[in-house]
Amino acid sequence: MKNHSCKMPVLILLAAVLSAAILACAQTASMATKHPVEVEKMSFCSDCHTDWRSALSHTADYGTRHRFYASQRRQTCLLCHKESFCADCHAHKEEIKPSDKYKDSPEMDMPHRGDYITRHKIDGRLNPASCFPCHGRQNNERCKVCHR
Amino acid sequence: MRILRLALPVFAMLLPCLSTVASAIDLTGQSATYLQSRQEFDSTRLMPLYEYLNFSAEDLGSKNLSFHFGGWYRYDLRNESFGTKSTGDLQYAYLGYRAATANAFLDLGRVVVNQGGAIEQVDGASAGTDLKYGFGISAFGGVPVETAFDTRTGDSVYGGRISHEVSGIYSIGVSYLRERNDKTDFRKEEGLDLWFRPFDKVELLGTTLYNATTSAVARNAYNLILGSFSILTLRTEFTQIQYKDFFTSTTLSAFQLQPGGPVDPNDKLTTLGEEASLAFGAVAFSADYKKYHYLIEGNADSYGGRLAYTGPSGVGVGATAHRMDGQTDKLRYYEYRAYAYKTFGKTEVAIDLLTVTYDAEINGVKNAYSASLAGGYALTPALKVGADIEYAKNPFFDKDVRGLVKLVYNFDTAHAAQGGK
Numbered sequence: 001m002k003n004h005s006c007k008m009p010v011l012i013l014l015a016a017v018l019s020a021a022i023l024a025c026a027q028t029a030s031m032a033t034k035h036p037v038e039v040e041k042m043s044f045c046s047d048c049h050t051d052w053r054s055a056l057s058h059t060a061d062y063g064t065r066h067r068f069y070a071s072q073r074r075q076t077c078l079l080c081h082k083e084s085f086c087a088d089c090h091a092h093k094e095e096i097k098p099s100d101k102y103k104d105s106p107e108m109d110m111p112h113r114g115d116y117i118t119r120h121k122i123d124g125r126l127n128p129a130s131c132f133p134c135h136g137r138q139n140n141e142r143c144k145v146c147h148r
Numbered sequence: 149m150r151i152l153r154l155a156l157p158v159f160a161m162l163l164p165c166l167s168t169v170a171s172a173i174d175l176t177g178q179s180a181t182y183l184q185s186r187q188e189f190d191s192t193r194l195m196p197l198y199e200y201l202n203f204s205a206e207d208l209g210s211k212n213l214s215f216h217f218g219g220w221y222r223y224d225l226r227n228e229s230f231g232t233k234s235t236g237d238l239q240y241a242y243l244g245y246r247a248a249t250a251n252a253f254l255d256l257g258r259v260v261v262n263q264g265g266a267i268e269q270v271d272g273a274s275a276g277t278d279l280k281y282g283f284g285i286s287a288f289g290g291v292p293v294e295t296a297f298d299t300r301t302g303d304s305v306y307g308g309r310i311s312h313e314v315s316g317i318y319s320i321g322v323s324y325l326r327e328r329n330d331k332t333d334f335r336k337e338e339g340l341d342l343w344f345r346p347f348d349k350v351e352l353l354g355t356t357l358y359n360a361t362t363s364a365v366a367r368n369a370y371n372l373i374l375g376s377f378s379i380l381t382l383r384t385e386f387t388q389i390q391y392k393d394f395f396t397s398t399t400l401s402a403f404q405l406q407p408g409g410p411v412d413p414n415d416k417l418t419t420l421g422e423e424a425s426l427a428f429g430a431v432a433f434s435a436d437y438k439k440y441h442y443l444i445e446g447n448a449d450s451y452g453g454r455l456a457y458t459g460p461s462g463v464g465v466g467a468t469a470h471r472m473d474g475q476t477d478k479l480r481y482y483e484y485r486a487y488a489y490k491t492f493g494k495t496e497v498a499i500d501l502l503t504v505t506y507d508a509e510i511n512g513v514k515n516a517y518s519a520s521l522a523g524g525y526a527l528t529p530a531l532k533v534g535a536d537i538e539y540a541k542n543p544f545f546d547k548d549v550r551g552l553v554k555l556v557y558n559f560d561t562a563h564a565a566q567g568g569k
Contacts, residue, residue, distance in 0.1 A: 021285050026250045026278040033246060046376070052316040055351050055373070060434045060454065061383050061423050065371050067267075068353040071341055072311075072319055074262040075251060083240055083260065084178065084202035084218045090260075092269050092293050093237040095222060095229065096182065096198065100552065103522040103536040106487035106500040107456065107464050113485070114502040114518040115542035118510055122472060122479050124402070126440055126448050127419070128411055129367065129389045132403060137294040138269065140400040142230065144295075147402040 035079040043080060063109040067133075092138045176560035177203025177217075183225075186550040195226035202239075203559065212248065217241045240269075251284075252277035261288045263309040264323035265339015265357055269293035270305060284311040284321075292327055295399040302331040309339075318344045327397070335397040336360035342370075349375055354386075359393040366393040379428060385421040385438070416443040432456045446475040452483075462491025480507035494526040504542075516542035532556045 037048075046054035056069060056076065070077055070086075077086070088098045089111070099110040112120075124131050135143055180200040187193050202218035221236035222229065242257030254275040261268040263276070263286045272290015279285060289306035304327070311321035320342050327335040340356040354370030368388045375381035392413050395403045405413035421438030433455050440448040452470030465488040472481050482505045489498035503517040522536035533555050540548040 017285075021277060021279060024279045024283075025252065026280050028249060028278065030246060030248055030251045052345050055345065059376075059381060059427070060425050060432050060456070061381075061436075064385070064423075065353065065373075065383070068341070068343065068355065068371065071262050071264055071267060071355065072321065072343055074260075075253075082202065082204065083216055086260070087202070087218050087239040091237070091239060093295075095196070095235075096184065100184075101180075101182065101554075103500065103520050103538070103552070104489070104496055104498045104524045104534055106489055106498050106522075107458065107466060113500075114504065115516055115540060115544065115548075118506075118516065118543045119472075119481065119483075119504065122474060122481060125410055125479060126450075126472070126474050127417060128391075128403065128405075129387075129394055129417065132395065132398070133267075135400060136395075136398045136403055137292075138399070140295050143400055143402060145230065147400055 031075060032079065033075075039080045060109075090134065093141060094139055095142065174206040175203055176206075176558075177201070178559065179557045181555045183553045184550070185552070187545075187548065189544055192227050194224065194229050196222050196224050196229045198222045212246050214244045214246070215242070216244060247277070250278040258293060259288070259290075263288060263307070264311070264321040264341040265337060265355055266307045266309065266323050266325045268305060268325070272305075276309075282313045282315075284313065285309070286311075297399050298330065302328070304328045305335075309341075311341075316345065318342070318346075320344075333361065337366075349377065357394075359396060361396060362393045364390060364393040366390055366396075375425075376427070379426050381425045381427075383423045383425070385419065385423070387417070387419045389417045391415050391417070412444045414443070415445060417441070430458050430460075432458075448475055448479065449473040462489070462496065464489050477508035481505060496524045498522040498536075506543075511543040513541070513543040516540070518542070518548075530558045 043056070043058045045056045045058075088101065097110075097112050097116075099113045102108060102110065120131070140147075178201070180198075182198040182200070184196050184198070185193065198220055199222075200220040202216075204214060204216045206214040208214060218239035219237060219241070220239070221234070223234045238258055240258050240260055242255045242259045245254040247253070252275075254273065256273050258269065258271050259274045261270055261274050263274070266288065268288070269292070270288055270290040271293060272288065274286070274288040276284065276286025285308070287306070287308035289304070291300055291303050292305040305325065307323060307325035309321045309323035311319060313319040321340070323339040323341065325335065325337045325339070326333070336359070338358040338360055340358075342352065342354055344352040351373040352370065353373075354368070356365060356369075357367040358364070359366040366389070368386070370386050372384040372386075373381065374383075391405060391411070395405055395413070398404060405411050407413060418441045419438055420441075421436065423434055423436040425432065425434040433453065435451075435453040437451040438449065440450070442448075450470065450472050452468065454466065454468040456464065456466035458464045465486075467486045468484070470483045472479070472483070474480050483502070484504075485500070485502045487498065487500040489496065498521075500520045500522075501517070502519075503515065505515050506513070508514075518538055518540035520536055520538035522534065524532055524534035526532050533553075535551065535553045537549070537551045540550075542548070
């Protein structure tokens with residue numbers, strides 16, 4: 001009963017916030033779900049856009065910072081990319097390395113090329129936090145073969 | 149899993165028939181079948197057969213309604229990979245609603261959540277909308293999709309994000325996440341995400357993660373991007389990670405840091421890096437340097453560069469060189485890579501060479517290398533067959549030969565151009 005009495009104010013607050021959110025919804029048109037022009041090659045948004053969207057150009061370093069954009073603007077990513085594109089690397093459970101699936105696309109920036117089993121001992125020691133986002137709570141069944 | 153086992157192969161076989169139906173119901177997607185040949189450390193030869201299937205069905209009675217599916221299934225034709233003859237995974241499967249106004253959305257099913265500091269996979273719901281005056285709100289909840297270490301009974305995860313944005317100038321959000329395992333707290337996190345572009349050619353972006361269980365900042369990760377100035381773009385990277393607050397909830401023993409272990413749980417890592425990128429038309433060059441500073445361990449560095457040429461009509465070459473310079477010889481190596489690819493009509497060929505030189509021998513090996521050759525042929529605009537072979541020598545294999553054959557069918561020929569390759 002005590003638990004219920006604690007949860008009630010929270011539920012009421014959530015309902016109030018939700019109601020306020022609905023009432024306060026912006027009436028602006030939603031962004032398109034697909035890019036109006038098909039993007040065929042590596043995307044250089046700055047070729048067409050001169051405003052803030054030019055920052056989304058997929059330059060050589062884009063792979064290292066794409067997570068920041070995705071965390072705020074997922075719908076923008078989905079303008080050009082299918083969900084499966086993200087799932088190739090960001091998986092709950094995966095057995096084939098992306099670099100093994102796409103050996104015919106060596107120009108793509110992909111992690112763990114070649115014998116990464118050996119190198120991960122070094123990279124993981126120097127910066128274990130770099131492994132954690134992908135393997136900390138998921139996609140680590142292969143890791144468990146050794147890390148029991 | 150049983151559903152996946154039955155549904156994926158059947159659906160893959162039906163795909164050619166569905167292509168005509170696809171135009172009626174706006175179905176786009178891809179079936180990719182891979183047959184891999186590789187060997188285990190004990191020389192056991194494995195031949196896993198994989199079927200990856202993804203599709204999106206849009207305009208389901210309404211332009212706002214869609215369904216998205218991605219999953220894979222593996223069956224071993226010879227021996228057992230990772231201790232099982234067969235397995236699979238449901239990557240995502242959700243019904244999505246997109247409103248015509250306010251970017252409002254509702255996803256139901258196995259959804260991918262990207263809400264500021266909360267980046268999760270959830271069996272449940274994710275929703276959000278723009279509000280007036282630049283504000284935005286989103287929330288999610290359900291059962292976490294993570295590596296199981298016990299049952300999913302009593303497991304839950306929920307959270308949300310409130311944001312404010314001035315278009316083209318900044319976007320800032322605060323997020324909250326709470327995860328429970330067996331009805332007890334497993335994770336409580338708060339996040340701050342920032343994108344700030346005060347002037348043209350100046351951009352600051354990053355996140356701060358606060359561990360509400362240990363009441364401490366677990367990680368700061370920020371990038372400052374300057375440019376591009378004609379051909380030059382500069383990126384400065386700063387991260388700070390407090391190990392004891394960052395590695396607090398994991399499903400893998402490697403991250404359960406113990407005092408006296410190879411990584412001290414009381415250590416704190418600060419990295420500061422710089423990357424300069426130059427673009428001369430089809431030629432791109434970049435150089436990078438990163439300093440690793442530890443509270444307890446000694447310092448480390450990594451640095452390198454890469455050069456790439458992307459020519460017209462499907463031709464390209466590239467090369468990279470990197471040095472990882474850790475505290476001891478055991479934590480140092482050089483990595484060099486060179487690749488080239490070319491498309492001849494319906495045929496494409498790619499070659500990739502990678503070599504790693506370790507400062508200290510590992511299993512008696514200092515120089516490791518791998519060489520791969522890949523080829524593909526477009527049987528039709530929608531159907532492509534490909535194969536590759538890789539030869540390698542490394543600390544675990546004197547001679548490692550592995551191969552892969554694949555058949556890729558796109559329901560929609562535009563798919564490949566949209567990131568599906």
